Structures are given as structure tokens and as C-alpha cells.
Amino acid sequence: xxxxxxxxxxxxxxxxxxxxxxxxxxxxxxxxxxxxxxxxxxxxxxxxxxxxxxxxxxxxxxxxxxxxxxxxxxxxxxxxxxxxxxxxxxxxxxxxxxxxxxxxxxxxxxxxxxxxxxxxxxxxxxxxxxxxxxxxxxxxxxxxxxxxxxxxxxxxxxxxxxxxxxxxxxxxxxxxxxxxxxxxxxxxxxxxxxxxxxxxxxxxxxxxxxxxxxxxxxxxxxxxxxxxxxxxxxxxxxxxxxxxxx
Amino acid sequence: xxxxxxxxxxxxxxxxxxxxxxxxxxxxxxxxxxxxxxxxxxxxxxxxxxxxxxxxxxxxxxxxxxxxxxxxxxxxxxxxxxxxxxxxxxxxxxxxxxxxxxxxxxxxxxxxxxxxxxxxxxxxxxxxxxxxxxxxxxxxxxxxxxxxxxxxxxxxxxxxxxxxxxxxxxxxxxxxxxxxxxxxxxxxxxxxxxxxxxxxxxxxxxxxxxxxxxxxxxxxxxxxxxxxxxxxxxxxxxxxxxxxxx
DNA sequence: ACAAGGACCCTAGTATACAAGAATATGTAA
DNA sequence: TTACATATTCTTGTATACTAGGGTCCTTGT
Numbered sequence: 001x002x003x004x005x006x007x008x009x010x011x012x013x014x015x016x017x018x019x020x021x022x023x024x025x026x027x028x029x030x031x032x033x034x035x036x037x038x039x040x041x042x043x044x045x046x047x048x049x050x051x052x053x054x055x056x057x058x059x060x061x062x063x064x065x066x067x068x069x070x071x072x073x074x075x076x077x078x079x080x081x082x083x084x085x086x087x088x089x090x091x092x093x094x095x096x097x098x099x100x101x102x103x104x105x106x107x108x109x110x111x112x113x114x115x116x117x118x119x120x121x122x123x124x125x126x127x128x129x130x131x132x133x134x135x136x137x138x139x140x141x142x143x144x145x146x147x148x149x150x151x152x153x154x155x156x157x158x159x160x161x162x163x164x165x166x167x168x169x170x171x172x173x174x175x176x177x178x179x180x181x182x183x184x185x186x187x188x189x190x191x192x193x194x195x196x197x198x199x200x201x202x203x204x205x206x207x208x209x210x211x212x213x214x215x216x217x218x219x220x221x222x223x224x225x226x227x228x229x230x231x232x233x234x235x236x237x238x239x240x241x242x243x244x245x246x
Numbered sequence: 247x248x249x250x251x252x253x254x255x256x257x258x259x260x261x262x263x264x265x266x267x268x269x270x271x272x273x274x275x276x277x278x279x280x281x282x283x284x285x286x287x288x289x290x291x292x293x294x295x296x297x298x299x300x301x302x303x304x305x306x307x308x309x310x311x312x313x314x315x316x317x318x319x320x321x322x323x324x325x326x327x328x329x330x331x332x333x334x335x336x337x338x339x340x341x342x343x344x345x346x347x348x349x350x351x352x353x354x355x356x357x358x359x360x361x362x363x364x365x366x367x368x369x370x371x372x373x374x375x376x377x378x379x380x381x382x383x384x385x386x387x388x389x390x391x392x393x394x395x396x397x398x399x400x401x402x403x404x405x406x407x408x409x410x411x412x413x414x415x416x417x418x419x420x421x422x423x424x425x426x427x428x429x430x431x432x433x434x435x436x437x438x439x440x441x442x443x444x445x446x447x448x449x450x451x452x453x454x455x456x457x458x459x460x461x462x463x464x465x466x467x468x469x470x471x472x473x474x475x476x477x478x479x480x481x482x483x484x485x486x487x488x489x490x491x492x
Numbered sequence: 493a494c495a496a497g498g499a500c501c502c503t504a505g506t507a508t509a510c511a512a513g514a515a516t517a518t519g520t521a522a
Numbered sequence: 523t524t525a526c527a528t529a530t531t532c533t534t535g536t537a538t539a540c541t542a543g544g545g546t547c548c549t550t551g552t
Contacts, residue, residue, distance in 0.1 A: 028331070028505070054534070064507040069534085070319060077320065085274070085534055086513040101413030105355060112354040167347030171421065274535070300504070310537040315504085332503055332543045 023061065030067035033057070034074050041080050041091055042177060043146075044184045048243040052081055052089040078177065093245040094182050099229070102178030107226050109172050110156065114206075114222055116163035118215035125162045126211050132158060133203050140196050145187060148196055155203055179229060182244075186232050189240060202228070269307065276313035279303070280320050287326050287337055288423060289392075290430045294489040298327055298335040324423065339491040340428050345475070348424030353472050355418050356402065360452075360468055362409035364461035371408045372457050378404060379449050386442050391433060394442055401449055425475060428490075432478050435486060448474070 021036045023029060037057075040046045057068045072089055075081040079098065083089045117125070136151035153176075160169040202225040209218035236244065267282045269275060283303075286292045303314045318335055321327040325344065329335045363371070382397035402422075406415040432441075448471040455464035482490070 030505080053532090055532090065534095066506055066508090070316075070505095073316060073319060074323065077323065083534075084514095086532095087515080088533055097413055101411065101417075104358070104411060104414055105417050108354050108358040109351060112350070165347065165350060167343055168350055171347075171351050171417065175417065276535080299502085301502090311504095312536055312538090316535095329504075330544095331505070333545085334503055 021061065023063070028067075029061075029063050030070040033061055033063070033067055034071035036061075037071055037075060038078075038080065041075070042180050042184065044181055044188060046091050048091050048093040048181075050091040052091060054089070078174070080177075080181075094185065094243055096244060096246050098178040099182055102175040103226070103229060105175035106172055106179070107223065109168060109175070110159070110226065111219055111222060113159050113163045113165060113168060113172075114219055115215060116165065117159045118210055118218055120162070120164075121210050121213070123211075125158075126207055129155065129158055129162075129207050130204075133200060133207070136196075136203070137200055140192075140200070145192055145196075148192075149184075152199060183229065183232070185240065185243060186235060189237060190232075190235055198228075199225075267307065269309070274313075275307075275309050276316040279307055279309070279313055280317035282307075283317055283321060284324075284326065287321070288426050288430065290427055290434060292337050294337050294339040294427075296337040298337060300335070324420070326423075340431065340489055342490060342492050344424040345428055348421040349472070349475060351421035352418055352425070353469065355414060355421070356405070356472065357465055357468060359405050359409045359411060359414060359418075360465055361461065362411065363405045364456055364464055366408070366410075367456050367459070369457075371404075372453055375401065375404055375408075375453055376450075379446060379453070382442075382449070383446055386438075386446070391438055391442075394438075395430075398445060429475065429478070431486065431489060432481060435483060436478075436481055444474075445471075 021032070023032055037046075037052075046052075052072065054065050054068050054072065057072075058065050061068065072081055072083065076083045076089070080092055081089055082092045132151055132155045136148050136155070139145075139147035139151055153173075156172070156176075157169055160166055160172070202221065206218050206221045206225065209215075209221055267278070269278055283292075283298075292298075298318065300311050300314050300318065303318075304311050307314065318327055318329065322329045322335070326338055327335055328338045378397055378401045382394050382401070385391075385393035385397055399419075399422075402418070403415055406412050406418070448467065451467045452464050452471065455461075455467055
């Protein structure tokens with residue numbers, strides 16, 4: 001995300017916000033702060049309703065308010081931060097309506113993409129997709145949850161390439177981001193050991209159907225896979241309900 | 247868009263940019279500039295590849311660079327403005343890839359919405375939709391192209407309400423914005439007298455199918471209606487080609 | 493004439509200072 | 523103790539100054 005390989009000119013002080021960062025003044029600072037904040041929010045390292053004071057962020061990152069404001073502005077448009085003028089900015093609560101809408105959008109787009117991908121499916125595509133699934137399995141074995149999420153995203157991303165619609169991915173990603181925080185929150189709470197391998201199986205089921213040339217079955221499998229998110233609702237313990245809202 | 251009814255505290259000087267504005271200092275200036283610029287770009291009053299110098303915009307709007315930058319930042323994320331650091335910012339060209347992607351996204355989402363709306367279709371919905379179509383017809387009679395576009399957008403907007411998915415509309419709108427500039431450019435060139443009434447007929451065809459309870463026919467009608475944009479490609483005269491790109 | 497170098501002006505990115513509204517704390521009077 | 527008025531201190535919004543890089547054009551040297 002941030003340019004970890006570059007020479008850092010500023011380093012985190014003690015970290016009261018729960019996420020670290022490395023600034024590289026050779027690249028636009030606003031972008032790096034945006035990436036850093038977004039990652040922290042999506043991974044629920046910054047909890048919903050957490051105050052995001054511009055001045056505190058300045059001290060935290062060691063920069064002026066200008067790039068911090070630019071980052072917050074971008075995040076507020078994505079619905080990840082709520083800005084109340086003259087009052088404060090806060091990490092947006094995880095809205096159930098957002099989850100429903102994001103799910104609807106994602107499902108509609110991914111199913112459309114899948115249909116086009118199925119129409120031009122090749123063994124090479126199958127090989128690439130299975131490689132990605134294998135990476136996800138390896139991540140589970142290694143206990144690297146973050147790597148698993150990356151592989152999961154890559155899997156869904158790959159189909160936009162297969163369908164020759166790369167420009168559609170950003171729209172899917174935007175919808176998915178709304179769901180991601182909820183999934184990450186669950187991951188913080190519930191054992192991944194039982195949930196993650198199921199994801200792998202469902203991914204493989206889609207690929208198997210595609211390899212058999214059964215597009216309709218593939219659609220049904222993906223539909224089932226995506227709908228599973230709603231089963232997670234029941235698993236949110238009461239202490240975490242305050243992070244959610246209608 | 248801007249608060250036209252409020253007491254203006256700043257007014258346009260001579261207008262070299264081709265669009266006017268009224269600033270109301272009681273509301274956030276950045277938002278007003280964003281609205282003003284976006285409207286000018288979408289309506290192709292600001293032509294693609296037009297230079298958007300921050301300092302010129304400052305003088306134009308009579309404000310400092312800060313709110314202008316905020317507006318440009320937002321527009322750059324929507325793909326309406328391209329920012330080249332240390333070089334300049336320009337109204338983005340109308341990219342063919344954007345049109346294809348925007349069309350794909352819009353079609354997928356609107357068809358999904360239509361399916362859900364059809365499942366809960368009521369005479370009241372039909373009445374509301376036909377009222378909107380009537381507004382579009384009246385706009386054509388009055389020669390008010392802008393009012394027609396508003397009614398057209400309202401028509402498509404209404405279905406997200408019928409499907410009880412209001413949160414999906416912003417996503418559709420975002421995809422539609424990419425197409426809008428192309429359609430507006432066409433509107434500047436080609437006679438609307440023959441094209442606009444066809445739109446009305448196609449809208450009514452969708453409603454007729456829904457009233458008959460034929461959801462599949464309604465989907466086919468909407469699909470046909472949305473695909474029509476590609477027929478406009480052939481109608482772009484050569485002198486306007488420079489505004490388009492791959 | 494032509495090429496290399498430099499001064500200058502343009503651009504966007506960043507830092508800092510100021511303004512205005514909202515919440516809270518505090519002090520005072522009943 | 524309670525109610526109200528006020529002052530302080532937060533917050534974000536805006537204005538201005540400064541930095542650094544890119545482009546142009548003019549000058550200068552060959």
C-alpha cells in the first residue's frame with residue numbers, strides 16, 4: 001500500500017491510533033495518508049464511530065492539515081468517514097443498508113461478469129483462477145488472514161479480466177468495500193478456521209462448473225457464495241452491535 | 247443545484263469559461279464549486295481537454311484555491327477531470343472505454359432493479375412513472391432539453407424506489423455520468439426532435455409490459471432502450487472526434 | 493545557423509494562519 | 523441545587539504563503 005521499500009523520511013511515533021505508517025516525502029503525502037487510513041478503517045483497526053480529528057491526524061502523521069483533509073474528503077465520499085462541519089469527523093458506522101446495497105450491486109455486477117466470462121472460458125483461465133485459489137489455501141495453512149483476503153479479492157478480480165471488462169472492477173470494488181468492513185469485523189471475532197476453507201470450496205465449485213461448460217450452474221454457485229455473507233449477521237455477538245446501525 | 251433562492255454575496259464577472267454561477271457564502275463554497283463545475287462538464291459546456299487551472303478558477307469564482315482544489319479533487323476521482331501534477335488539470339476526454347464500462351454497469355444494475363420492481367409492481371407505481379414520462383413529453387413540446395434530461399433521469403431513478411433499493415441509485419448515477427457527457431455532446435450536434443420522442447416511446451413500452459405483468463418483456467424493452475446509445479456513435483461528425491478517445 | 497544552457501513563469505502539492513460555528517465547562521445568580 | 527449566561531476550546535471551512543517540478547522562450551556560446 002505505502003511505499004515500504006522507499007527511504008522513509010518520517011516514522012511513526014508512539015501509536016495511539018492502532019495502525020502504523022511510513023511516509024515517503026518523495027511521493028504525494030495525501031495519497032499515502034489516504035491509503036493508510038483506508039486500510040485501517042477497512043481492516044477495522046479503526047473502529048466505527050472513532051473520532052478522526054484532522055489536527056490529531058496531523059500530529060499522528062507529522063504533516064499539515066492540507067493532505068490530511070484531502071484524504072478525509074476522499075474517504076467521506078466513499079462513505080467510510082462521516083464529516084460533520086464544525087463538530088467533527090468520525091469513522092462511519094457499518095450500516096446495514098450499506099451492506100444490503102453493496103451486496104446487491106456486487107452480486108448484479110459479478111453475475112453479469114461471470115456470464116460473459118463463461119462465454120469465453122478457456123483452460124488457461126481455469127489454470128490462472130485455480131492458482132489464485134491455491135494461494136488462498138496456502139494463506140490459510142500459514143494462518144495469514146490478510147494474505148487470504150488478498151487472494152480472495154484477486155479471485156473475484158480475475159473474472160473482470162476474463163470477461164475483458166477490466167474497467168468494471170473499480171465499481172465492484174467500491175461495492176465490496178462496504179461489505180469488507182463487516183466481514184473483517186466478523187473475522188476479528190469468529191474463528192476463521194471453519195469459515196475460510198468453505199470459501200475455498202465455493203470458489204472451486206464455480207470453477208468446476210465453468211470447466212464443465214455449465215454457465216448456469218456457475219452462476220448459481222457464485223450466487224450462493226455471495227449470499228453467504230448474510231449468514232454472518234447472526235454471528236455478531238451483542239458487544240459488537242454498537243458498531244452496526246441501520 | 248446551487249442555492250439560487252439565497253442571497254448571493256458574489257456574482258459572476260465576465261464569463262470566459264462559458265458557464266455562470268452564484269455563490270452563497272452561507273453554505274460550503276467547495277460544494278457549490280463542485281456542483282457548478284460538474285454541471286458544466288457533464289453538459290459539455292466545458293469541452294473535453296479544456297484546461298482547468300486552479301488559479302484561473304480562483305479568479306473566476308472569486309475564492310481561494312482551497313475550495314477549488316477540493317472540488318477538482320472530487321471531480322478527478324469521478325474521472326471527469328485529469329490531474330497531472332506540476333503540469334495542469336484538464337477536463338477528461340470522453341473515453342470510449344468509459345462509455346462501454348459505464349453502459350455495462352448501468353445495464354446490469356438497472357435490469358436487476360427492474361426485475362425486483364416488476365415483482366412488486368402496482369398501479370400506483372405505474373401512475374407515478376407515467377407522470378414522469380408526461381413531464382418529459384411536456385419538456386419536448388416546450389423545447390426545454392434540460393428539463394427533458396431531468397425527467398429522463400427521474401424515470402430511471404424512480405425504479406430504484408419501486409424496487410425498494412434507493413441506495414443503488416448513486417451507483418447507477420455514477421455509471422450513467424460517464425455516458426451523459428457523450429449523450430449531451432450528441433445533443434449539441436444532432437437534432438433532438440427525432441431522437442427524444444423515441445425515448446418517450448421506449449419508456450412507455452417498458453411500462454406497458456410491466457402493466458401487463460410481463461417482466462421478461464419489460465427487461466427486453468429496457469435492454470433495447472439502453473443499448474440504443476451505441477447507435478449514436480455513428481452520428482458523431484468528424485470535427486467532434488477530437489473530444490473522444492479510446 | 494544551431495545547439496546548449498539558464499532565467500522565468502506556469503503548474504499542483506504542502507504548510508500555516510485565520511474565521512466561524514458548536515460543544516463543553518465554568519461561574520454566577522436565584 | 524438548579525437555571526442561565528458566558529468564556530474557553532474544540533471542530534471544520536477558508537485564505538494565503540511557500541515549495542518543487544515542468545515547459546517555454548530567450549540568451550549565449552560555438
